Amino acid sequence: MSELQPAYRQPELADLVEHDRVHRSIYTDPEIFELEMARIWGKTWIYVGHESQVAKPGDYYTTTLASQPVIMTRDHEGQLHVLFNRCAHKGAQLVGDDCGNLKEFRCCYHAWRFAMDGRCVSIPLEEGYADAGLTKDDPAASVRKVPRVGSYKGFVFASLSEEGPDLEAWLGGVASSIDNMVDRAPDGELEVVPGVMRYEHDSNWKFFVENLNDMMHPMIVHQSSSLTARVVAKRELGKDAPLPPALEIISPFTESYAFFDDMGLHAFDNGHGYSGGKNSIHAAYSDVEAYNEAMNQAYGEERVKEIFAVNRHNTVFYPSLTIKGAIQTIRVVKPVAVDKTIIESYTLRLRGAPDELLKRSILYCNLINSSANLVGPDDQEAYFRQQEGLKTQGDDWIPLSRDINSDEELEPGHYYAKGSSDLAFRNQLKAWKQYMLAED
Amino acid sequence: MGLPDALLLQHQVEQFIYAEVRLLDERRWEAWEALFADGGTYWAPAAHEQPNPEEHVSLIYENALLRKVRQQRFKHPNAFSLQPFPRTSHLVSNVMIDEEAKDDSPLVASARFIMHEFRRGQPNSYAGAYRYELLPIEDTFLIQQKKATLVNCNGTLTSSAMYF
Numbered sequence: 235m236s237e238l239q240p241a242y243r244q245p246e247l248a249d250l251v252e253h254d255r256v257h258r259s260i261y262t263d264p265e266i267f268e269l270e271m272a273r274i275w276g277k278t279w280i281y282v283g284h285e286s287q288v289a290k291p292g293d294y295y296t297t298t299l300a301s302q303p304v305i306m307t308r309d310h311e312g313q314l315h316v317l318f319n320r321c322a323h324k325g326a327q328l329v330g331d332d333c334g335n336l337k338e339f340r341c342c343y344h345a346w347r348f349a350m351d352g353r354c355v356s357i358p359l360e361e362g363y364a365d366a367g368l369t370k371d372d373p374a375a376s377v378r379k380v381p382r383v384g385s386y387k388g389f390v391f392a393s394l395s396e397e398g399p400d401l402e403a404w405l406g407g408v409a410s411s412i413d414n415m416v417d418r419a420p421d422g423e424l425e426v427v428p429g430v431m432r433y434e435h436d437s438n439w440k441f442f443v444e445n446l447n448d449m450m451h452p453m454i455v456h457q458s459s460s461l462t463a464r465v466v467a468k469r470e471l472g473k474d475a476p477l478p479p480a481l482e483i484i485s486p487f488t489e490s491y492a493f494f495d496d497m498g499l500h501a502f503d504n505g506h507g508y509s510g511g512k513n514s515i516h517a518a519y520s521d522v523e524a525y526n527e528a529m530n531q532a533y534g535e536e537r538v539k540e541i542f543a544v545n546r547h548n549t550v551f552y553p554s555l556t557i558k559g560a561i562q563t564i565r566v567v568k569p570v571a572v573d574k575t576i577i578e579s580y581t582l583r584l585r586g587a588p589d590e591l592l593k594r595s596i597l598y599c600n601l602i603n604s605s606a607n608l609v610g611p612d613d614q615e616a617y618f619r620q621q622e623g624l625k626t627q628g629d630d631w632i633p634l635s636r637d638i639n640s641d642e643e644l645e646p647g648h649y650y651a652k653g654s655s656d657l658a659f660r661n662q663l664k665a666w667k668q669y670m671l672a673e674d
Numbered sequence: 675m676g677l678p679d680a681l682l683l684q685h686q687v688e689q690f691i692y693a694e695v696r697l698l699d700e701r702r703w704e705a706w707e708a709l710f711a712d713g714g715t716y717w718a719p720a721a722h723e724q725p726n727p728e729e730h731v732s733l734i735y736e737n738a739l740l741r742k743v744r745q746q747r748f749k750h751p752n753a754f755s756l757q758p759f760p761r762t763s764h765l766v767s768n769v770m771i772d773e774e775a776k777d778d779s780p781l782v783a784s785a786r787f788i789m790h791e792f793r794r795g796q797p798n799s800y801a802g803a804y805r806y807e808l809l810p811i812e813d814t815f816l817i818q819q820k821k822a823t824l825v826n827c828n829g830t831l832t833s834s835a836m837y838f
Contacts, residue, residue, distance in 0.1 A: 429731040431720055432830040458753035462746045470739060480740055576830055581731060592729065599731045601740075606718060606733040608744055611833040615755035618794075 267572035275300035281555035309350040352377035407502035411549035415559035420586030437617035446548040449494035449653035456487035486515035494653040505552030505665030514547040516560035579603035695764035711816035760793035
């Protein structure tokens with residue numbers, strides 16, 4: 235036997251995900267990561283940002299799409315665009331900062347100017363291109379647009395592919411999670427507030443999105459924070475004292491298996507899904523009276539009851555966006571390398587709601603999503619240890635088989651299982667396989 | 675000793691800050707906690723010139739109750755991300771008194787810091803500005819607020835659990 239023989243025989247791509255197990259290489263192999271960037275992140279709808287981040291004409295906001303720098307802009311006619319952040323001339327990034335407001339873009343290198351929709355406005359000494367037949371009106375002189383852009387109730391997605399389902403069809407059953415977050419605003423509108431937290435994870439992006447609807451981990455991984463919060467509350471405040479908001483947020487992570495089972499999992503096409511429904515770990519937050527009044531006034535009590543009865547935990551818009559509608563925070567997934575991922579956290583204001591609601595969302599974000607927080611680093615540690623553990627020759631396969639035969643089809647394409655099921659995990663990897671095997 | 679009052683105050687503030695970060699490096703959390711005034715807060719903003727800790731996310735914003743949760747968590751056997759427990763070394767310099775205490779308003783001091791951390795086999799380095807609001811109590815102080823603003827507080831950060 236040659237010493238150079240690889241640690242395992244690389245199965246064909248199609249064989250990496252089976253119905254009840256997944257091969258470790260999809261988390262560890264840099265070549266598979268490159269393929270994912272082309273076939274998943276380079277094809278499907280990827281979250282770009284929220285329209286409120288470019289509310290005014292001339293506003294721009296920079297981000298990445300499948301690792302490529304892009305700019306979301308609002309032109310002076312009020313139209314939304316997503317452009318590649320690349321000058322049409324020699325390729326320099328047009329803007330280097332996060333966001334701002336401009337009359338037009340001016341490249342730092344040779345001062346080509348572009349309107350906010352990417353159209354070339356002027357080229358210095360344009361006549362120098364006369365023999366080549368290039369003018370500022372030539373499409374080649376304009377900043378290229380990302381092929382497809384869609385907005386669903388303010389959530390802007392874009393796709394690097396010319397083809398594919400339209401955004402609403404692609405969102406399918408999880409569009410209702412955006413609906414419910416919007417419905418929770420008395421004015422029916424959301425607004426991303428300033429302040430983003432960028433948290434580097436030294437692990438594959440899939441561990442993060444898979445974990446969000448893994449209901450078998452919270453009561454284990456979050457013992458050190460959640461159980462401690464309960465102990466400290468009892469000791470410092472007394473046994474039956476009401477919890478302050480911060481501890482109301484941390485304590486429920488160690489609810490019982492039965493509680494998380496009861497939250498349940500919902501899965502849809504394209505890898506999307508959510509946990510919770512009628513109940514979630516966000517359901518028991520104290521009422522804010524002024525908010526309830528504003529909601530009743532806006533919608534009427536009956537409708538408000540319906541809105542608040544939808545109590546979802548995490549919704550995953552596979553692969554790039556996860557939202558918590560009940561607490562108005564979102565997280566955006568940015569894969570960097572096979573073992574490096576940046577998770578960005580944003581907080582949203584419910585327009586028309588008292589400031590207390592935003593303050594609670596901010597408190598939640600601080601406690602759960604900050605890199606220096608009490609809860610998230612233990613999740614991050616679990617992903618890191620998976621990343622390390624799966625480097626071993628201990629076993630090439632990871633089971634997906636919890637409650638494998640008990641999914642319920644509630645309606646066509648909408649599956650339900652109790653929280654402890656591997657349904658979300660299987661559903662995401664089913665989509666992963668479809669994307670990865672699709673013809674180029 | 676004949677030291678002018680200003681020099682003495684400067685000395686007291688510096689010694690207080692050095693002692694404060696030393697307690698962090700030596701993991702003497704209870705003694706560190708005792709340095710805070712009632713209602714005292716620890717704040718690590720997530721943006722430069724962040725107006726306040728309520729209306730904008732922060733890396734850390736803790737009152738006494740949350741600090742107790744954090745410190746108690748340090749000792750929890752299942753705090754996996756803290757195994758092995760990180761070690762830190764805080765270096766403080768450029769200590770200046772910006773405002774002296776007056777009536778009910780605290781003394782305000784600023785300083786620069788570097789915190790080296792050794793976590794999970796990796797060295798990490800954090801640098802930034804401290805701003806202290808200190809209430810004079812006899813010959814020492816109590817912290818009304820310690821604010822630690824990292825130079826990269828709005829950048830991409832990895833997991834951390836220690837107080838800067």
